[in-house]
């Protein structure tokens with residue numbers, strides 16, 4: 001029973017990720033490498049996927065911050081803000097995008113919806129054709145609740161991108177990992 005659910009989830013995510021645009025992923029990787037500092041942001045589970053991504057970037061030697069953390073500094077021109085929003089419509093994320101644009105930071109959005117309001121103010125998109133909690137007509141079928149399919153796909157795709165941009169070996173990454181845990 002559980003194995004069969006897992007098999008269906010894996011099939012769903014495989015299909016979603018086989019439909020991403022390789023070029024969008026390569027541009028995303030290039031923008032990461034050109035940014036002075038990277039800021040990552042998302043609400044709820046989208047934010048949790050963002051935190052996991054930020055941690056890998058830190059391991060990879062990037063200067064990276066999670067929006068909303070106590071020690072996160074102000075964003076500036078030359079910085080890159082990565083927003084994760086399945087719907088592309090979450091109000092708080094939209095406000096952060098507008099603010100970042102005002103100060104001249106670059107904005108990359110990971111979303112299912114290219115026509116969303118956050119997409120409109122973003123400089124580049126990483127589109128993941130997954131289901132969201134809104135179950136819009138263009139979204140794929142899923143057996144899963146709410147945004148699970150998007151969350152899982154974001155996690156794997158951003159993991160793949162961090163592997164693509166990785167320059168250091170596992171030992172170097174291990175040395176950068178927190179030693180106060």
Ligand SMILES: O=P(O)(O)OC[C@H]1O[C@](O)(CO)[C@@H](O)[C@@H]1O
Pocket residue numbers: 043044045046084085086087088089090093132133146147
């Ligand atoms: O990814 P979005 O569309 O910005 O939505 C984020 C919110 O929706 C959820 O994915 C669940 O509905 C939450 O985890 C989060 O609060």
